[in-house]
Amino acid sequence: MTDIQQPIASTLRTPLSWTAAAAALMLAGCSMTPVQLTREDIVVRVRNDQKQLYKDQAAVATPMTYSEVLARALKYNADYRLKLMESALARGLLDVSAADMLPKLVADAGYNDRSNDSGGTSIGIEDRVVSLRPSTSEQRSHYYGRATLSWNALDFGISYFRAKQAADEVNISEERRRKILQNIAQDVRSAYWRAIGAQQLIGDADRLAVRIEDALKKSREAERAGVLPPAQGLAYQRALLDAMSLVNAKRQEMQFAKRELAALMSLPPGVDFTLVEGPQDGRAPVTLDIDKLEIAALENRAELREEDYKARIGIAETKKQIASLFPSLNLYAGARYDSNSFLYNNNWSDAGVSLSMDLFRLAAIPAINRTNDARKKTDEARRLALTMAVITQVRVSAERYKLAVVDQELAAESSRVDQRLSSVARAGASNQMESELEALRVDSRALVSRFQLATAYAATQTSYGRVLNSVGVDLLPATVASTDIKTVAQAIEQSMAEGEKSVFLEAALIQTKNRPVSVRVRDLPPGVSEAAVRAAVERIVTRNELVSSASGDALVLTLAFQRNVPQVRGTTRAQWRLTLAEPGGRQLLTQNYTSYVPAVTTESAMSAFAEAATLSVISDVRRLARTGATVTQK
Numbered sequence: 276m277t278d279i280q281q282p283i284a285s286t287l288r289t290p291l292s293w294t295a296a297a298a299a300l301m302l303a304g305c306s307m308t309p310v311q312l313t314r315e316d317i318v319v320r321v322r323n324d325q326k327q328l329y330k331d332q333a334a335v336a337t338p339m340t341y342s343e344v345l346a347r348a349l350k351y352n353a354d355y356r357l358k359l360m361e362s363a364l365a366r367g368l369l370d371v372s373a374a375d376m377l378p379k380l381v382a383d384a385g386y387n388d389r390s391n392d393s394g395g396t397s398i399g400i401e402d403r404v405v406s407l408r409p410s411t412s413e414q415r416s417h418y419y420g421r422a423t424l425s426w427n428a429l430d431f432g433i434s435y436f437r438a439k440q441a442a443d444e445v446n447i448s449e450e451r452r453r454k455i456l457q458n459i460a461q462d463v464r465s466a467y468w469r470a471i472g473a474q475q476l477i478g479d480a481d482r483l484a485v486r487i488e489d490a491l492k493k494s495r496e497a498e499r500a501g502v503l504p505p506a507q508g509l510a511y512q513r514a515l516l517d518a519m520s521l522v523n524a525k526r527q528e529m530q531f532a533k534r535e536l537a538a539l540m541s542l543p544p545g546v547d548f549t550l551v552e553g554p555q556d557g558r559a560p561v562t563l564d565i566d567k568l569e570i571a572a573l574e575n576r577a578e579l580r581e582e583d584y585k586a587r588i589g590i591a592e593t594k595k596q597i598a599s600l601f602p603s604l605n606l607y608a609g610a611r612y613d614s615n616s617f618l619y620n621n622n623w624s625d626a627g628v629s630l631s632m633d634l635f636r637l638a639a640i641p642a643i644n645r646t647n648d649a650r651k652k653t654d655e656a657r658r659l660a661l662t663m664a665v666i667t668q669v670r671v672s673a674e675r676y677k678l679a680v681v682d683q684e685l686a687a688e689s690s691r692v693d694q695r696l697s698s699v700a701r702a703g704a705s706n707q708m709e710s711e712l713e714a715l716r717v718d719s720r721a722l723v724s725r726f727q728l729a730t731a732y733a734a735t736q737t738s739y740g741r742v743l744n745s746v747g748v749d750l751l752p753a754t755v756a757s758t759d760i761k762t763v764a765q766a767i768e769q770s771m772a773e774g775e776k777s778v779f780l781e782a783a784l785i786q787t788k789n790r791p792v793s794v795r796v797r798d799l800p801p802g803v804s805e806a807a808v809r810a811a812v813e814r815i816v817t818r819n820e821l822v823s824s825a826s827g828d829a830l831v832l833t834l835a836f837q838r839n840v841p842q843v844r845g846t847t848r849a850q851w852r853l854t855l856a857e858p859g860g861r862q863l864l865t866q867n868y869t870s871y872v873p874a875v876t877t878e879s880a881m882s883a884f885a886e887a888a889t890l891s892v893i894s895d896v897r898r899l900a901r902t903g904a905t906v907t908q909k
Contacts, residue, residue: 335542338549342771344540345463345750346763349456351541379427384420391415412617423609429601436595443584443591450584453749454577460750463539464740465733469532471550472729476722480526483715483722487519490715518719525726532733565673568746572669573662575747582658589654593647600640602632665745672741679731679738686731690724691819691890697721698887699870725818748774789900791824792816792855795833796885803881808834811882815889821900830863830900831856834885851888855896863899866892 339347394411398404491512498508537546573579608626615621697717750767794812796805812834813823835852848869855864868888 335546335548338551340551340764341464341467342764342767343760344467344536344550345460345767346760347540348459348463349767350760350763379423379425381425382420382422384418386416386418388416412615414615414617417616418614420612421609423607425605425607425609427606428604429598430603432598432601433595436591436598439591440588440595443588446584447581450577450581453747456750457577457744457747459539461737461740461744463536465737466532466535466539467550468733468736469529469730470536471552472726472733473526473529473532474550475552476725476729477526477530479722479725480522483522483718484519487515487715487719491515514716518716521723522719522726525723525730529726529729529733565670568669568673568742569666571748572665572746575749576665576745577747578661579658579665582654582661586651586654586658589647589650593643593650596643596647600636602630605629605631668745669742672738672745676735676738676742679735683728683731683735686724686728687819688894690721690728691893693717693721693724694815694818695887695890698883698890743771743774750774789821789897791822791826791829792896792900793825793829793831794823795831797833797835799836799881803878807878808882808885812885812889815886815893816896819890819893819897821893821897827858829858830896831858832889832896834888836881849884851885853888853892855892855899864892864895866895868892 392411392415393413394409396405396409397407399406494508494511494515498505537548542548606626606628608624610622610624612622697714697720748771750770794809794816796809796812799805799808812832816823816832831854833854833856835854837850837852850867850869853864853866853868854862856862868891870884870887
């Protein structure tokens with residue numbers, strides 16, 4: 276070994292050198308390099324997430340009502356499930372905090388081994404003379420065990436206030452769950468009624484699209500054949516395309532709602548579903564007591580309740596800080612064992628009490644008081660600001676609802692006018708291309724009006740949902756007997772009805788059961804099918820928020836055709852005599868509807884004429900189906 280290698284080898288043999296080398300190896304082993312996810316890891320994660328999103332979902336087998344859609348959204352919506360898990364987590368943390376208040380029972384055992392003997396000698400204090408020879412009272416190797424039960428009053432007090440804070444955190448998580456539930460219900464209400472409108476009108480839109488495509492094809496053929504001048508043919512085509520564009524715009528606007536509804540219910544992609552279509556009763560402006568709504572909102576809103584719980588957490592924090600200033604009283608008792616053979620007693624027990632206090636901590640009292648005062652003022656200011664925001668939301672939502680009801684009534688009246696225009700145009704249409712264009716134009720306008728009515732009705736429902744949301748009405752009772760969709764849907768219906776009664780002077784949008792209407796048609800010209808005309812009238816009845824039925828309690832709507840003297844240009848003056856009567860025969864409404872129809876009446880013209888006559892009295896029929904009052908108009 277060389278002269279240089281000898282000092283190095285001797286150095287490495289020292290304990291300090293070995294310790295340094297071991298530390299270097301440990302540090303080298305602790306160094307890490309970034310490892311990116313592989314594509315396989317991402318694919319597995321995506322596959323697992325997709326399975327979890329749609330796991331254990333009940334199949335969609337039958338048309339769903341609003342309450343069933345909402346029940347499915349609340350059961351399977353990912354955001355709502357997240358809030359449920361957060362509530363469960365908060366309850367778990369509460370259990371942990373409660374366990375901190377229990378006394379501490381600590382058990383420990385061990386083995387001790389020394390390389391030499393412990394012990395020592397003693398010397399005199401005054402003369403410094405050794406008075407004992409070296410001795411020991413402990414074995415080099417021995418076992419020991421201890422079990423100590425201790426209770427600290429200060430730790431108990433602080434843990435108590437922490438547990439109270441954890442309990443209020445559970446309450447806060449529940450209020451956030453309530454808010455998520457209310458927001459989901461509002462989104463479902465908006466999407467549901469828009470999807471209903473789209474579902475009701477898609478078939479009519481498809482049929483109109485076929486008619487327009489037919490007319491476009493005919494016009495192009497007529498233009499190529501020279502029957503129509505190019506300018507007239509192109510103008511005709513442009514008018515048809517404009518009509519179709521307007522219908523498609525409204526159609527797409529409402530058709531997206533079904534996809535939104537599917538997302539809210541967390542349905543797997545590609546799953547189709549249908550919604551229950553019922554009569555959409557017209558609503559008079561609801562009687563709203565704004566003062567009552569504001570009080571209900573201030574009592575029910577989840578955000579304000581959350582602020583109340585936060586204030587209680589702040590009070591508990593103040594008490595916890597004050598408690599930390601008290602002396603620490605510690606009580607303990609326990610059993611001991613040691614295998615040391617030099618001990619006189621290898622088993623014994625002991626108990627004791629200790630008291631300690633950090634005197635410098637008392638200097639923090641002024642700062643604690645200032646902090647607590649500032650916290651109270653901040654909590655109060657935040658609560659008052661939120662209170663004003665809630666009151667504003669209640670007032671704005673109530674006004675929006677009233678305006679939405681007015682808009683709906685205007686849209687309904689516009690739709691009825693456009694439907695009558697469409698019926699009149701079809702009743703008087705000839706085979707000329709100009710009249711066909713006019714019929715298509717008014718038909719598309721009527722369909723757009725129906726889309727607008729459906730949109731207005733959905734807007735009314737959405738505005739009404741905002742009123743419920745601004746008031747904080749609960750949509751689920753505290754407990755539900757089961758978690759299946761039907762049971763949850765029934766609980767939602769009952770809870771919503773009770774919530775509406777508690778905040779409104781009258782329940783605004785609870786579906787009232789209108790009496791059905793039975794249609795009868797008489798005295799038709801030869802060759803006109805009574806069934807076809809009656810079907811056209813029944814279509815108008817159902818389209819205008821009524822039920823067409825031949826049940827025993829149905830009101831009877833009768834249309835009797837009367838033809839007058841033929842007029843010039845191949846038309847004749849004719850009229851329908853319309854009566855609405857009770858099943859027993861008592862007449863509620865009598866009215867005549869007169870117009871011009873082609874001298875040679877066709878089934879389509881008579882159906883359109885009957886539709887126009889029915890639309891002229893449909894508002895009164897709807898009102899009488901609700902009230903039964905008598906109206907006579909001649």
